[in-house]
Amino acid sequence: MAPEILGSEISVSGGFRSLENYYICPAWAFYENRLHASSFHEDIQDEISKMDRGNLIHEFLETFWKEHKNSTNLAKMSEKELQQNIDTLINQVMLTFKGSKPYLTPRQIQLESNYFKNIAYQWLSFEKKNRPSFKVIESEEKYKINIDRITFNVKVDRIDEYEDGSRLLIDYKTGNEESISKWTKPPISSLQMPIYLTFTGINNISAAGIGYIHSRNVKLVGLSMYGQDPIDAKLKDCSLSKKDEGQWPNLINSWHKDIYELASGYLSGKASVTFKKENDLKYCAVKPLLRLAERQFQRENSDE
């Protein structure tokens, strides 16, 4: 047990990840988020990382929707126009990027531009074909989160407004897909969406989804709360849930309670090396500090 964290407004590095770390293993959050221990990566200068790709896609989509605003405009574009709009924007975005990475070869830049054009086209075509009418009302907007005495900032990738005035929260992801049951079924282990939905104070939300944008597939998955008609893309209509805990108001309540508990536990100073599956620690940057070998040895030699 570490000392309790004192003070009224505790800002936490790592944001919602800190609570996810805490959920998997309290010691993880203690070392990484409270003591700021994390592995440092040298910025690789001569290639394009996954993070670069993620950032560039976010930047592109923000600019695209600032300019084109809503689904009506998108629908009006011919295939060719859409392609042209994408090309122009990507070239613009890549130009700035090139400046920040002087060691990339022209061929690398060229290949990467092609990649972005391809994937941006796939995603926007998807939006064009599979979604009801919407307008984009916010992009990359910052929100301040308060949970118990913890506070941190989040950036919501995008908020759309439907014709009925209700709102959809979108988070773009370029990495591996994970099951939405990680945040729709208790106990939840993916906290990002639940935190956006319960602690940002955004009103009139009727749906939330993750937009997967990678070249294997593009899709929008998540929850639709009130059984809208038509259902947006592939969102799961939770008004159809047979179990009570799957219903929207109950979900909000249980998220609120679970997340609040995690935050209180973190604040109390709990830092034990306990976890459910060692596999959950696969990407833990402070794993050496958990002294798992010693833990195993002590387990093997404890009297029971």
Added chain:
Amino acid sequence: MNKSIGKQPIDQKTREEVINPESSFLVQAPAGSGKTTTLARRILHLLTVVEDPKEIIAISFTNKAAAEMHEKVLEQYDEPENGEVIKKIEARAREHKWDDGFMNLLEIMTIDSLASKITHQAPLLSKSLFMNITEDPHEIYETVVNETMKDNEQLANLFPFLNYDYQKIKKQLIAELEIRDQWKDDIYYYKNNPTKIEDKTKKYYAKEIKDWVIRLRGFFKKDLIEDIKSIQSYLNPNFSEQESSIDFWLIFRDLVMTKDGKVRKRFGPNEGFIKNKEGIFYKKNLLKILNYPNINNILKDLNNVIYEKNITDIIPTKIHSIAILLSELELNLQEQFMLRGELDYTQVVENAIVTLSETDVAILFDDKVSHILIDEFQDINKLQEKFLKLLTDNFSGNPGKSFFAVGDPMQSIYRFRKAEVEIFNTLQKTEKFGDIRIKACKLEVNFRSNRKIIKWLNDVYKHAFGEINDMNKGLISYHSSCESLETVKKKGDGVKFHILKNKKKHIYTEQQKEAQYIFQTILKIREAKKDTEIVVLARNRSHLRALLTLMRRDDFPIEATEIDSIEYNQSFQDILCLTKALYNFNDRVSWIGILRAPWCGLKLEDLTCLFETNESETPWSIINTPSIVKHLTNDGQNRLAFLKNVISKSIQFRGRVAHRFFIESIWRQLLGQKTIVDTDDIERIDKFFDLVDQSSSPLSIDFERLERLIEDLKTNNKSTDPNPVRFFTIHKAKGDQFECVIIPGLGRVPKADDHSLIAKDNIDNKDNGILSLNNNRDDEPNLYDYHRSKELIRRNNENIRLLYVAITRAKEDCHLIGSVTENSKGELSPPKDSFLNILWPQDITLEYEEVLDNEEFVPKLRRLKSKDFDRELEINTQISSIKDIEKKKISKDNIYTFTGSLIHNYYELIIKKQLDINTLLSKKLSYIYDIFVKQKFSKSEISSAIKVLKDSLLSLQNSKDGQWIYRLHEDEGMEVNYLHKINDEIKSLIPDRIFIEDGTRWIIDYKTVFDDKLDLEIEAKTHIEQLQIYESLFDDGYLIQKAIYFVKQGKLVLI
């Protein structure tokens, strides 16, 4: 020799025949048939006909196997039964004046060493002059791929097809370089014949389809085919496909299988069956067909047939591009090898092939070598085969030459290393190796296992193997073995199954329950017979984790060989953490790590106090800021001071002395030895320093490489108990035997492998490869997916052999233990790649319903006691200055003392670990050179110093005194620091060497004297006083002999 004929094994005639030196043989020898003994006996007979033992070369594939082979030969040499042969050999030895130790000098080696030896015969041509074989070529591959990927014309074409995944493609290309001997020839064909690719692939496809149609028609027979036709005609009146066309079968598959590859159970209007009399009639007919035995398997296989339209990657441009890219990578790799003076194992064999085909070395070799023997011939790969064929090119027709290969296709388990068992089978069929005529023979008698095991294998397990050899599927036929007189006498109950059933899939529970069950079984076996020799053989190391934990908690004596990953050794992890911290003052994780490790052991509240608020400061500056440190607990302040003190005193030596000495010195000062919990850890720490050596240059440590080396490192756990339960992987246990074998985890599957970038299949038995390219997508199946499905079938068939190897290790009992879980429908079906699937169906031993909770274990902080620690701190500070002067500090003031200190350190290392000096010099000389250069000594100074250093190390093997110094003696005390009080002051005295020989205690100091003209006797006398102080340390009744060893001259002078 007096045994009557009736008592001899029934295959005795074959056993006698295959040792005939005048003929060449391929011997198939099943498990327990005395394979290596046969080979050893042949070597003895060859020794009676050769003029020089060097005419015989015996080859294996691993160092371990080579050592075992040699041991076996020596064993047979002492066997009274071989008396007459040995007499002949001895006569031969006298006649041709062989060296006394000729039996120890036999040419028994791995195929890689043989290749390496050949290349050294023509070093310029094979470019291997001064080239070392590297154990870790990964980094070279990586460099080559990174450089090539930066700017390559082919990428524009390939990148979109390969799904833009830069990191993944890179990883896949690195993996391809590792196995480049598999595709090299094909790649050149594809690169040079772009117009022929499409045709070639289509031809291949046509042939595959034909095989499928034959197989399907054979399986369904006439009656069922007619039934299928009538059903299809009901569903579609225009149906006109015939069973000779693959379309007929694909339409049938689409009817009865769902999209995810499962056989439909219900048919209704959606499938075209209307609810009337006629519809019901045809539906019933169809269900009847689907009840046909084994139909599921063939339908599943049929799912792998790829329709021609889907062979998207025949698109010649793509496969042509990848061929060009790979051939460029291969060229760049050659260039890197040259630049670095390093090469990998594949390259050594490649170079040997070049040497043999383009120089006179083959003829030279042919003059000297007459007999080649190969053990475990089923493990050979194509490249090695090519090499051996060139080597034996002139053997045919020469009665003085012979070729002998022995192995067992049923024990071929190295597909993952690209061993190709079909080479064995082809040789068996053709009886020709190159131009050499070979006689193929089979041994039949199993001397190892008892009657029950042999019977079970012959009657039951036989059916898991193929009825005939089918190389296309990697299927090997079973070859029965029969019992011997010895096995009849053996006790034991043979093969026994223990299958446990779980109601719900819950991996943790399943593993825990199975581990408990196995432990109970072991206890029962030991209860029945106390001294039973028990071994647990697992397919994967991870399958043993739960069981090992359980048995260790019970203090049960166990011995695990290369099972535990070093990750599970805290002492090792701690020194890794220390190393990282010492080489990077910014590395917050490692710094917190060393503050938490037992030598410091700060509590969480102290760590919080240091690091919670000072986010942007480096750890080193935080712990050196008094205003922060003063808030720590008293205990914390003491502990921190100790660590800080040690590090700040020694950090100046970083990069000035060899990394291993620098790290070890700090580790020792931190009382690292005291923190160790297991005495074997000392060895592991030593191993760690070896890895540091391997992954460092004089200036820095390549931590990426270090961690890669660590990842591959497995530890051994020894036991002092005379009969512990032993743990091995099946691959490691090959060649061994045990009374009782336990094979756990039958229901488990190995970790899935990564998908390769290209795959390959052959049109025919010639090397006519068809390549396919992975598009890294899970969309429509294409040729790559087809190739992969075939490869998986081959691997599955290898699993049958892997289990065979495991079971045949048993002499008396073999317990097969596994768990199986009910699916949602209450059915039991073992996972596809599991051992259990091979042996299914089985009776259930036990049922489990409860689900265990994953236990929440809270570890405690382990650290040195503050009491000890305070005292140590005191002593340590008092003596440290003397230590520095006398030992740890390498003075760089002048090159003489610097060289001397280096030699001291290398002596300690060499003698303690009994290293081979030539190997060490070949690996380390450039490293040492760099150390000197860094000290900014002049060039001429350095070259004379290097010479002194070389002479000094070599004196340990070349001078008589040196050899004596090199040897380990009784009561070695090389590392001991003797604390001694002189005039009320504690001093640390460190003689270079102390040991006992013939009742005398020797105290020896090493001295480096550059000048050869100096009178060493006089020089030695100048050190009398120092040695007398050492002498006063001892008063334990031994006679004391003091001496100085002059390292360069290799001379010991007594005082």
